[in-house]
Amino acid sequence: MATSSRLDARIPQGSLEDKWEKYKSTVPLVNPANKRNIEVIVVGTGLAGASAAATLAEMGYKVKAFCFQDSPRRAHSIAAQGGINAAKNYQNDGDSVHRLFYDTIKGGDYRSREANVHRLAEVSGNIIDQCVAQGVPFAREYGGLLSNRSFGGVQVQRTFYAAGQTGQQLLLGAYSGLQRQVGMGTITMYNRHEMLDVVKIDGKCRGIIARNLVTGELERHSAHAVLLCTGGYGNVFYLSTNAMGSNVTAAWKAHKRGAFFANPCFTQIHPTCIPVSGEHQSKLTLMSESLRNDGRIWVPKKQNDTRPGNEIPEDERDYYLERRYPAFGNLVPRDIASRAAKERCDAGYGVGSSKLAVFLDFSAAFHRYGQGEANKNNITNAPESQILEWGKAVVKEKYGNLFDMYKQITGEDPYEVPMRIYPAVHYTMGGLWVDYNLMTTVPGLYSLGEANFSDHGANRLGASALMQGLADGYFVIPITVGAYLAGEIRTGKISTDHEAFVQTEKEVSDRIQKLITIKGKTSPEVFHRRLGKIMWDKCGMARNEEGLKEAIAEIRALREEFWTDVKVMGKIGDFNPELDKANRVADFIELGELMCIDALTRDESCGGHFREEFQTEEGEALRDDENFMFVSAWEHIATEKWELHKEDLVYDNIKIAQRSYK
Amino acid sequence: MSAGNMRLTLKVWRQSNTDTQGGFESYNLDGVSPDMSFLEMFDILNEQLIEENKEPVAFDHDCREGICGSCSMFINGRPHGPLKGVTTCQLHMRSFQDGDTITVEPWRAGAFPVIKDLVVDRDGFDRIISAGGFVSVNTGNAQDANSLPIPKENADDAFSAAACIACGACVAACKNASAMLFVSAKISQLALLPQGQAERNIRAEKMVAQMDAEGFGNCTNTHACSAECPKEISFENIARMNREYIGAKSSSKGV
Numbered sequence: 047m048a049t050s051s052r053l054d055a056r057i058p059q060g061s062l063e064d065k066w067e068k069y070k071s072t073v074p075l076v077n078p079a080n081k082r083n084i085e086v087i088v089v090g091t092g093l094a095g096a097s098a099a100a101t102l103a104e105m106g107y108k109v110k111a112f113c114f115q116d117s118p119r120r121a122h123s124i125a126a127q128g129g130i131n132a133a134k135n136y137q138n139d140g141d142s143v144h145r146l147f148y149d150t151i152k153g154g155d156y157r158s159r160e161a162n163v164h165r166l167a168e169v170s171g172n173i174i175d176q177c178v179a180q181g182v183p184f185a186r187e188y189g190g191l192l193s194n195r196s197f198g199g200v201q202v203q204r205t206f207y208a209a210g211q212t213g214q215q216l217l218l219g220a221y222s223g224l225q226r227q228v229g230m231g232t233i234t235m236y237n238r239h240e241m242l243d244v245v246k247i248d249g250k251c252r253g254i255i256a257r258n259l260v261t262g263e264l265e266r267h268s269a270h271a272v273l274l275c276t277g278g279y280g281n282v283f284y285l286s287t288n289a290m291g292s293n294v295t296a297a298w299k300a301h302k303r304g305a306f307f308a309n310p311c312f313t314q315i316h317p318t319c320i321p322v323s324g325e326h327q328s329k330l331t332l333m334s335e336s337l338r339n340d341g342r343i344w345v346p347k348k349q350n351d352t353r354p355g356n357e358i359p360e361d362e363r364d365y366y367l368e369r370r371y372p373a374f375g376n377l378v379p380r381d382i383a384s385r386a387a388k389e390r391c392d393a394g395y396g397v398g399s400s401k402l403a404v405f406l407d408f409s410a411a412f413h414r415y416g417q418g419e420a421n422k423n424n425i426t427n428a429p430e431s432q433i434l435e436w437g438k439a440v441v442k443e444k445y446g447n448l449f450d451m452y453k454q455i456t457g458e459d460p461y462e463v464p465m466r467i468y469p470a471v472h473y474t475m476g477g478l479w480v481d482y483n484l485m486t487t488v489p490g491l492y493s494l495g496e497a498n499f500s501d502h503g504a505n506r507l508g509a510s511a512l513m514q515g516l517a518d519g520y521f522v523i524p525i526t527v528g529a530y531l532a533g534e535i536r537t538g539k540i541s542t543d544h545e546a547f548v549q550t551e552k553e554v555s556d557r558i559q560k561l562i563t564i565k566g567k568t569s570p571e572v573f574h575r576r577l578g579k580i581m582w583d584k585c586g587m588a589r590n591e592e593g594l595k596e597a598i599a600e601i602r603a604l605r606e607e608f609w610t611d612v613k614v615m616g617k618i619g620d621f622n623p624e625l626d627k628a629n630r631v632a633d634f635i636e637l638g639e640l641m642c643i644d645a646l647t648r649d650e651s652c653g654g655h656f657r658e659e660f661q662t663e664e665g666e667a668l669r670d671d672e673n674f675m676f677v678s679a680w681e682h683i684a685t686e687k688w689e690l691h692k693e694d695l696v697y698d699n700i701k702i703a704q705r706s707y708k
Numbered sequence: 709m710s711a712g713n714m715r716l717t718l719k720v721w722r723q724s725n726t727d728t729q730g731g732f733e734s735y736n737l738d739g740v741s742p743d744m745s746f747l748e749m750f751d752i753l754n755e756q757l758i759e760e761n762k763e764p765v766a767f768d769h770d771c772r773e774g775i776c777g778s779c780s781m782f783i784n785g786r787p788h789g790p791l792k793g794v795t796t797c798q799l800h801m802r803s804f805q806d807g808d809t810i811t812v813e814p815w816r817a818g819a820f821p822v823i824k825d826l827v828v829d830r831d832g833f834d835r836i837i838s839a840g841g842f843v844s845v846n847t848g849n850a851q852d853a854n855s856l857p858i859p860k861e862n863a864d865d866a867f868s869a870a871a872c873i874a875c876g877a878c879v880a881a882c883k884n885a886s887a888m889l890f891v892s893a894k895i896s897q898l899a900l901l902p903q904g905q906a907e908r909n910i911r912a913e914k915m916v917a918q919m920d921a922e923g924f925g926n927c928t929n930t931h932a933c934s935a936e937c938p939k940e941i942s943f944e945n946i947a948r949m950n951r952e953y954i955g956a957k958s959s960s961k962g963v
Contacts (some may be wrong), residue, residue, distance in 0.1 A: 179850035181865035190857025222842035229838035
């Protein structure tokens, strides 16, 4: 097997530990006078986009930033709950850059690129420094130093957090940096704008076509480099923990203009979400992985047990994660915890009215923390009820907002009865293929954060998404983009009157025109639901050859139907969320087909990709390293036609093993 | 499509764009389930309108888990509806009765012009942050995070202020359409932390000046803002902002 000649990952020479340091000292630079004449477009203002835009503007580039929300501060990074990893070793528990690197590669089930992941671990500490300097109010101990907690797949405490709102605080930090530059005139912000295509001139990315979502007008914007920081595509499943507006459109347009799409079938199903309550459900809500620090997951030992959780005695409970994985217990990685929950529910042990839920129980934590408070205050004879009260107060401080949210959504009080949880689509490890510089296969077009594929392999560890988004934006792209832009100092201003802009805008305009004139009978929402059902049933937590083949045929039929029967209300030149949605759903349908093709091609199980045909006797994922230790990078050729290019994964610094958390 | 059996009458503000006159339209809605969120109830209304070939109601929403600050409905005379500490997206229909008439309006404030139906323009908030809601530290200039111990109490207070989601409920709740709770939350967060000290004075002056320039009103101490804030941002922050502002003005170099 050899890497396709079309893929050059541009990994620097040298030992793993030296690559990034050496690269930083030798990468071409752009002098300050030239930076002022170089324009960079940043699409998306989540952690990756906001941090990249702010940093590039600080360095002197002219930046234009785009988001579809009404403010850059509302990008969905804001909803990340539990925390951000960094190899600081503040807890003196043996953490190091190498350990974070190793945990991430292993957690990703040996399907990510060594050099990128090591760089991520190297810059992780700087992220925390930067955020603290901005005034991000991380949780602290009484001595005034930063507090840490544990996340899944890891045996050290390296997760920094701000209650259950870490993403919010980090994003507001990056957003404040961005707004500071907006105020200084070095960033022009375009909110309520959606990127609808990439413009290429002579093979290079030279700009974008964006739609003003308030007026409906199409706009041409040119730049010397374009950064897509547009997040993941979990909403292809309709129900996910993503925001309603999260979509694949920007990445998909780039894909159709020549950017290869890598490992599209690698999606993360998060084990602890609030279960679906009915047909009306529009989205799913996560209960942070940090809850697994203190909550214990169990189901009744008896099938179809309908007693409320708090009435089932201790010896009739099956703490199945602790039973199956004693070394990591409730803190096994997400893919493993999700499959274990599905296995129990499929076997008839599920709880709640739908029977598609397991318990996440804090009663032991209430007792443990309450006892700790009693000890701290030298109280030796407190009644159990008092101890539980104190314990609940401690838990409230750690996770109060999550408990409130659970109560609000389910109508049940998790301080009194165990939470019911079930896995849900959460994150996509796949994304646009990028080289070490984060550049896609289109020169000048980059992809950062969840939108690219590079760091998490087949399964992402908890608290690593925030780390990657900010690493890419604050510390990687500001350096690597120089390698390309140093060659652009003579290009000068790029005219948007160029034929390529005219032609691309016309193609976008024609498509919008087509969407609105079909005037069929079915709303975009209904198509989206139908797509989501196909994807969840046949390309979800477990997949098999037969189901995937059916799914591909069904999705193709759905696409045909969409383009003859979609009903889009409203006008083109107007604020029209229905039109925005139709545009996004059309792209999700095409992506769904590619995801199923990718899942069908990968005849192995790894991380979040579980093919039922390939499992061990204990039901664990069975990798095939001999035949599948590669990145699948798909090139779009035509409708229903893609070509697969493979990038071999080479592990020089890690011993490959079957992942074990037992 | 839903198993619910609540029947509601909705009086919803409809307005084509900023420049045209708006008005209320009434809609009857059946089959609402108490487990639906308020926005899911609006999804059903919109599906019904589309079936009737009518234009669906435009409203801002995104995360639907109470953190992005997009949703902004003024429900029965209260921002985000009847519950305390809850955004519209986290409000569920079990908080209403079968047969209720529910009135839904956009945020009403001169500084928040209506874009369409229930969607308003909150760009003023971003401009206020641009005026001074930051610490001027370029990427790459930070010292080790633990070299600056911060008393837990201060860090916790700063966090409570930083929990603001910039939804604008405070402005909508205030009879003066004042944005002081929003502005003071950011000023407080940074005033409480050592990182914010260097720019403490100039920040207070510039943010308040921008707030005034946007046309937000003044504070007359009714406390409606913090009573209606879905993140329960404390009114104390406004007192702190006033102290910061007066202190800054007394030594002002004329920003």
